[in-house]
Amino acid sequence: MNIKGKDYVIEMEGQIFHCALDVTMNYIGGKWKTVVLWYLRNGTKRFSELKKHIPEITEKMLSIQLKQLERDGIIHRKVYPEVPPKVEYCLSEEGKSLIPMLEEMAKWGRQKGELSGKMILINKPDPSKNSLVSQ
DSSP states (O other), X not given: OEETTEEOOEEETTEXXXXXXXXXXXXXXXXXXXXXXXXXXXXXXXXXXXXXXOTTSOHXXXXXXXXXXXXXXXXXXXXXXXXXXXXXXXXXXXXXXXXXXXHHHHHHHHHHHHHHSOOOOOSOOOTTTOOOOOO
């Protein structure tokens, strides 16, 4: 990468990165990691809650993504000594630093969806309950 006319690489954990974006994508790239982080941005979630928010992901893949994010220090995993075990996931401080970037990416995605596709409401309000549906 070139910064102010000088060429640099980033060496981390035995790997050479020629672009700072490559470092970022090494940690949050792929189909599911950013989606998992998106649902953790507002607070702690259990495995089953994440699975409910992301129905297309398999349990095995969700487990793999959570382990990688935990290993990389982006999320914390807390196990409660109960039977059956209760496990919760939340963003670490480093993970929280990704929130502004995730929100900008989501904003771009919404704009692109509105321009090139259509927004489809899937949680239609029940008129008998007279309440707002949150998304």
